[in-house]
Amino acid sequence: MLIQRWFGSLVNRAVALVTMVVLVTALIVTGAGSLLSRTELEQQARNQVATIAELVALELDDKLRRRLEILSEVAVSLTMSETALHGRARVIVQQQVALQHEFDGLYLIDTEGQVLAEYPEAYEQAGLNVSHREYFTRVASQLTPIISEPYVSNYLNHPAVMIAAPVFNHQGRFIGALGGAILLEGDNFMEEFAGLTIGESGYLKLVSRRGTIITHGATGEVMVPVGQENPVMTRALAGFEGTVQTRNSAGQDSIMSVQQMAQVPWFMVAVWPTREAYAPITRASDSFVWILFAVILLVVPLALWRFRRLMAPLQTLGIQIQERYRGTRTTPVDVVGGREIRKAAEIFNTMTETLHQEQKRAESILGVLQEGVLMLDADGSIRFANGAACRFVGTDDDCLGRNFFDMVTIETDGKPWHRTDFLQGEDIDSLYVILRNRREVEFDIDLTLLHIRQGLHNEQLVFVLRDDTERRREEQRLSWEATHDSLTQLLNRRAFTATLVKLLGEASKHDVPSVLMLIDLDHFKPVNDQGGHLLGDDLLRRLADLFRDAVRHSDTVARLGGDEFGVILSSCGLGPAELLAEKIRAGVEALRIEHDGRSFGVTASIGLTELTTRDSGPREVMARADEGCYVAKSRGRNTVVMVPVPPDSGD
Numbered sequence: 001m002l003i004q005r006w007f008g009s010l011v012n013r014a015v016a017l018v019t020m021v022v023l024v025t026a027l028i029v030t031g032a033g034s035l036l037s038r039t040e041l042e043q044q045a046r047n048q049v050a051t052i053a054e055l056v057a058l059e060l061d062d063k064l065r066r067r068l069e070i071l072s073e074v075a076v077s078l079t080m081s082e083t084a085l086h087g088r089a090r091v092i093v094q095q096q097v098a099l100q101h102e103f104d105g106l107y108l109i110d111t112e113g114q115v116l117a118e119y120p121e122a123y124e125q126a127g128l129n130v131s132h133r134e135y136f137t138r139v140a141s142q143l144t145p146i147i148s149e150p151y152v153s154n155y156l157n158h159p160a161v162m163i164a165a166p167v168f169n170h171q172g173r174f175i176g177a178l179g180g181a182i183l184l185e186g187d188n189f190m191e192e193f194a195g196l197t198i199g200e201s202g203y204l205k206l207v208s209r210r211g212t213i214i215t216h217g218a219t220g221e222v223m224v225p226v227g228q229e230n231p232v233m234t235r236a237l238a239g240f241e242g243t244v245q246t247r248n249s250a251g252q253d254s255i256m257s258v259q260q261m262a263q264v265p266w267f268m269v270a271v272w273p274t275r276e277a278y279a280p281i282t283r284a285s286d287s288f289v290w291i292l293f294a295v296i297l298l299v300v301p302l303a304l305w306r307f308r309r310l311m312a313p314l315q316t317l318g319i320q321i322q323e324r325y326r327g328t329r330t331t332p333v334d335v336v337g338g339r340e341i342r343k344a345a346e347i348f349n350t351m352t353e354t355l356h357q358e359q360k361r362a363e364s365i366l367g368v369l370q371e372g373v374l375m376l377d378a379d380g381s382i383r384f385a386n387g388a389a390c391r392f393v394g395t396d397d398d399c400l401g402r403n404f405f406d407m408v409t410i411e412t413d414g415k416p417w418h419r420t421d422f423l424q425g426e427d428i429d430s431l432y433v434i435l436r437n438r439r440e441v442e443f444d445i446d447l448t449l450l451h452i453r454q455g456l457h458n459e460q461l462v463f464v465l466r467d468d469t470e471r472r473r474e475e476q477r478l479s480w481e482a483t484h485d486s487l488t489q490l491l492n493r494r495a496f497t498a499t500l501v502k503l504l505g506e507a508s509k510h511d512v513p514s515v516l517m518l519i520d521l522d523h524f525k526p527v528n529d530q531g532g533h534l535l536g537d538d539l540l541r542r543l544a545d546l547f548r549d550a551v552r553h554s555d556t557v558a559r560l561g562g563d564e565f566g567v568i569l570s571s572c573g574l575g576p577a578e579l580l581a582e583k584i585r586a587g588v589e590a591l592r593i594e595h596d597g598r599s600f601g602v603t604a605s606i607g608l609t610e611l612t613t614r615d616s617g618p619r620e621v622m623a624r625a626d627e628g629c630y631v632a633k634s635r636g637r638n639t640v641v642m643v644p645v646p647p648d649s650g651d
Helices: 002-007 010-077 082-095 097-102 134-142 189-195 231-237 279-326 339-367 387-393 419-424 469-483 493-505 524-531 533-550 574-590 618-634
Strands: 105-110 115-119 159-168 174-183 202-208 212-216 242-247 253-260 266-273 372-377 382-385 408-412 415-417 428-437 442-452 460-467 515-522 556-561 564-569 593-595 598-600 603-610 640-642
Touching: 010 097, 010 159, 010 174, 010 202, 010 242, 010 253, 010 266, 010 279, 082 105, 082 115, 082 174, 134 159, 134 174, 189 202, 189 212, 202 231, 231 242, 231 253, 231 266, 279 339, 372 387, 382 387, 387 428, 387 460, 442 469, 469 493, 493 556, 493 564, 493 618, 515 574, 515 618, 524 533, 524 598, 533 556, 533 564, 533 574, 533 593, 564 574, 574 603, 574 640, 603 618, 618 640
Parallel strands: 603 640
Antiparallel strands: 105 115, 105 174, 159 174, 202 212, 202 266, 242 253, 253 266, 372 382, 372 460, 408 415, 408 428, 428 442, 442 460, 515 564, 515 603, 556 564, 593 598
8 A cells, every 4th residue: 555655656656767767777788798798607617617627537547547557567577487476576566666656555466366465565465365356357357457447445445446467477478467556535646636626616526437436526425326316427427528507416506527538437527516607797796786776876866856846836736726626726727837737737727617617507407407416425415416406305495515315314125225335336227215305205216326436535426316206106006907906996817816826836834724715796787787887886896895894904805807706815724714705695695785766786606615735726726616606506696615625636
């Protein structure tokens, strides 16, 4: 809500727009520059990592190659008999000072794989049999110098790599092997490679093609299998060589470069986390954010000050327009400010004058209308009312300024409507209500309602009130005529049948059954023929009064046509109904009319039957009651006959 109110000001919107333009422009420029810089920096970082991997791999290759060559040359120089080799083994090893500086351990091994001599002797490997070692089996079978796969040495189980060369006698027969061990965790060039870093968090990793980590600069792991979660490492085991961006074993986005080695089936992996590799961009972005923040702190106050100066005339115009609306200002608004504001003021003055003239014309038209037209504020105060509206609310003079809902009450279907009902509801096209004014005068009203600016603080309601009394009376008259007999004022056959259908549908709900009574007048035709139709009509009216007075208010009496009448006795039961029928029969027989010295009267043949749930419809019930009338006439008329309900066929 506070944000909406703040953005409701044009000044604040303009400032927000300027700030947004500055931000968007800066972001676009920075984004484009950052994208270009990032692309270049990424390439530089990839090249740097690839170069490091290549240089380290080449240097390691060179160190291994040089040690392999030196060891091979010494092995060639040891050409002698096997006996001499066994006898001089310890001396030979002690004399190899150059090899002692290049290797962590030096060993002379016979053809059976037994260590004849070693340096340093502190390792205590002399006398051990290494024929099962991979490096010995390869040298003995290939008869060429080799660099072994990493293995766990016999010396304190330290991981090591063995460079070995065969030793021959003068006849070229294999008599043993000279081996130089390089400890993977020793103080040597392998340790130097493991300790190299790229930046602060980058590292190197040396892995054999068999999937064993030889050195790991980040974790220090040695002689552990390579994890299969990184697809780059999987490809490297198959011979891949190149630089890609992926995730390292710690889950960090990194640049990873793989360089296969030439001397051994190993590969060097250089890893540099992108967080550090792209750190210059991050630092530049941080600097940009602070600069942008400072610019906004400078631009926003300046923009606020300037826009408020520009919009001050518009604010004054708004106040003057509101004064014109409330009626506290009668003169035109001031035409000041910028060109657009002056133009708006001129248009408002022109429209106000035009509307004033139109309002006068509309008021003159509304004043002669029969419909009441009112305009109310949200609190119910009358802002406009024509003469007909003031008549409805019960005032002889002008009703402007008074509260409409304090002067009238409005009801529809017995439910009162209050101010909040109209405010919170929708527009109303036509609502039939009863309006009672302050003088207790009631009007049948056809009400129309229109909301103006619904839900706002300046909401208004427009009521149109049409006096609907005559139309409703006419509707009531037509409705009454459609359901009543005009001569006797009783219900007609249509209304009687509708009531019968309703009671048949409710038969299962009542413990005491309702009863249908049909009354057929005897000897009515002679009354018409001898006394005239006026006398016959008078007799029918008196009989109707007799029937109406004999029954309860809840019962139904109807003239079904000619001299036939029907009575529905609701929840009466056949016994009481028979007593009532006898009373009616006696009353009909006793009714006499004197005319021209003669006495006229009739009797009644009455048929009775109950309404049950087994009746399929009014025709079935009417047929039973009519059968009772027929039997009564056959018995000499002027009698009551009860027709029982046929037993259920399922009984």
